[in-house]
Amino acid sequence: MVEHSVSPSGERFPLPTPEDHAAELRRLEELAAEARRNGMEVVVVMGLGFVGAVMAAIVADATDAEGRPTKLVIGCQRPSTRSYWKIPLLNRGISPVTAEDPEVDPMIARVVLEKRTLTATFDADCLKLADCVVVDVQCDYAKQDLGNMRTGETDMAALESTLRTIGERIPEACLVLIETTVAPGTTEYIAWPILKKAFAARGLTATPLLAHSFERVMPGRQYVASIRDFWRVCSGCDEPARVRVERFLRDVINTEQYELTVMDRPIESETTKIVENSYRATILAFLNEWSLFSERNGVDLVKVIAAIKKRPTHSNILFPGPGIGGYCLPKDGALGYWAYEHILGFEDGDQVFRMSTAAIDINDTRGLHVGTLTRDALRNMGRHIAGADVLVCGASYREDVGDTRYSGSEIVVRKLTEMGAEIRVHDPYVDHWWEFESQDSYPAPGRSLARFFRNQEHLADLRVQQDLAAAVHGAEAVILAVRHEAYLDLSPDDLVAWAGQPIAIIDCFGILGDDAIRRYFELGCEVKGLGRGHVQRIRTEVRAGVRSAGVAAG
Numbered sequence: 001m002v003e004h005s006v007s008p009s010g011e012r013f014p015l016p017t018p019e020d021h022a023a024e025l026r027r028l029e030e031l032a033a034e035a036r037r038n039g040m041e042v043v044v045v046m047g048l049g050f051v052g053a054v055m056a057a058i059v060a061d062a063t064d065a066e067g068r069p070t071k072l073v074i075g076c077q078r079p080s081t082r083s084y085w086k087i088p089l090l091n092r093g094i095s096p097v098t099a100e101d102p103e104v105d106p107m108i109a110r111v112v113l114e115k116r117t118l119t120a121t122f123d124a125d126c127l128k129l130a131d132c133v134v135v136d137v138q139c140d141y142a143k144q145d146l147g148n149m150r151t152g153e154t155d156m157a158a159l160e161s162t163l164r165t166i167g168e169r170i171p172e173a174c175l176v177l178i179e180t181t182v183a184p185g186t187t188e189y190i191a192w193p194i195l196k197k198a199f200a201a202r203g204l205t206a207t208p209l210l211a212h213s214f215e216r217v218m219p220g221r222q223y224v225a226s227i228r229d230f231w232r233v234c235s236g237c238d239e240p241a242r243v244r245v246e247r248f249l250r251d252v253i254n255t256e257q258y259e260l261t262v263m264d265r266p267i268e269s270e271t272t273k274i275v276e277n278s279y280r281a282t283i284l285a286f287l288n289e290w291s292l293f294s295e296r297n298g299v300d301l302v303k304v305i306a307a308i309k310k311r312p313t314h315s316n317i318l319f320p321g322p323g324i325g326g327y328c329l330p331k332d333g334a335l336g337y338w339a340y341e342h343i344l345g346f347e348d349g350d351q352v353f354r355m356s357t358a359a360i361d362i363n364d365t366r367g368l369h370v371g372t373l374t375r376d377a378l379r380n381m382g383r384h385i386a387g388a389d390v391l392v393c394g395a396s397y398r399e400d401v402g403d404t405r406y407s408g409s410e411i412v413v414r415k416l417t418e419m420g421a422e423i424r425v426h427d428p429y430v431d432h433w434w435e436f437e438s439q440d441s442y443p444a445p446g447r448s449l450a451r452f453f454r455n456q457e458h459l460a461d462l463r464v465q466q467d468l469a470a471a472v473h474g475a476e477a478v479i480l481a482v483r484h485e486a487y488l489d490l491s492p493d494d495l496v497a498w499a500g501q502p503i504a505i506i507d508c509f510g511i512l513g514d515d516a517i518r519r520y521f522e523l524g525c526e527v528k529g530l531g532r533g534h535v536q537r538i539r540t541e542v543r544a545g546v547r548s549a550g551v552a553a554g
């Protein structure tokens, strides 16, 4: 039976068979030969995910001073049922990742169809043609418990197998550039030995040219710019690799305006990535305790943060949403903690790593509190959470993007479901919330957050709705979980009219202004919010105002 890979839009692509390899390699060899005749280099990008697909297009779009293309890019992706569809789609000039950045789709169409400098393949033998290989496969951190990252471990199986595949095939003068975020030490102590061993097995005497330069990509409206027009950090395992990686990056990204930092050793550039993301995770996590403090003492954390931000030295303080998601922040500090013991050989990791680890645990569990707030808001309206119809507005991990990986909203949905609520979801940017629809197999079998909660089975039927008015109809509670543009200026009167009744409204992201909060109370709603203790004061004022108006009228 022929196996298929199904794209997110439902198109079915048969997986290639062993007989397809010879023809595919011939196709790539012809393309590479032509590129070489035109003075171009061949670059293979391993992994066509969120980072690799766009990085491949950026490299393929690079030109010399005369505007001539300098690189033929071959994007290589495993022909698995889960991912193969990315290859035929990309070869039609269609981006395999959905992006809000208007630059992504035309750039991919241009380099594939017009400039013909990007092609995608399933055939790892394309590595034999490479002058440079860019590694953009995933390196995960598998947590075993919710709220205790210390019991987890780094899962670098995909990265290690990719490196073996590379070592078995590349020419000896080929540069290998790891862009994957890795546990510090990986490039020198895991990847380099894999490549050296593979070279030795092939009888090659050269030292593999290996470098590291992490990605700082931000999915969203600035997707392309966050790769191409952004400050980069790089390093090589030795001097020849350092020289090559610097030259490559200067060729393909905008290092004229955005300075390239070259570090002495890969462990330094690896650590830079881990520290910058741990820093971000930590400044968000430390506000969780002040968020609870604010809720319990009549303080509005939104105003506290706005007042602090006025100081230029404190301008990057951020209001934390219902959980700190995205692919990077929940795991990167954990990669450092894990590396300290398992790659670098120290045994006092638990004494040394106290803040970065606590930050991840706090961020991973912040969303649970939304269950409590929703329960209390409904109770104040004489309703029960069990059986209540609750609409969650926003599935993605941050505003105005369609990326749902490790979003705080997932924890919110799972906790409320465990408490018996009936959940619906609205998100203008998300068509499929795979964390639920495919919870048996996504992000990998046995890895769904479903395993930390009761009664999750039926969430596989959860579908994301696009029409807000229809989604809210009949809801008893509405949770504003993400600062999507569509939610910022929602009229309380409209929302209550669409719901058909007063609602409990839970603001997880400092979205509601005081006028809106007041209006919700006037309409008979209940309001609660993460870090928003002042809502009780507004509630008291409105109730008192209604009473005195009533007394005056009577």
Ligand SMILES: NC(=O)c1ccc[n+]([C@@H]2O[C@H](COP(=O)([O-])OP(=O)(O)OC[C@H]3O[C@@H](n4cnc5c(N)ncnc54)[C@H](O)[C@@H]3O)[C@@H](O)[C@H]2O)c1
Pocket: 046, 047, 048, 049, 050, 051, 052, 076, 077, 078, 083, 136, 137, 138, 139, 158, 159, 161, 162, 165, 179, 180, 181, 182, 215, 216, 217, 218, 219, 326, 327, 328
């Ligand atoms: N997504 C982000 O926002 C972001 C930001 C900065 C850094 N990063 C880092 O970039 C790296 C890649 O992240 P991503 O978001 O692109 O991940 P992803 O899961 O979207 O993509 C990885 C891709 O690699 C493919 N792959 C795995 N093994 C392969 C192999 N042997 N051969 C060919 N392809 C293979 C997978 O099928 C997948 O398509 C990670 O280390 C991540 O931490 C991601």
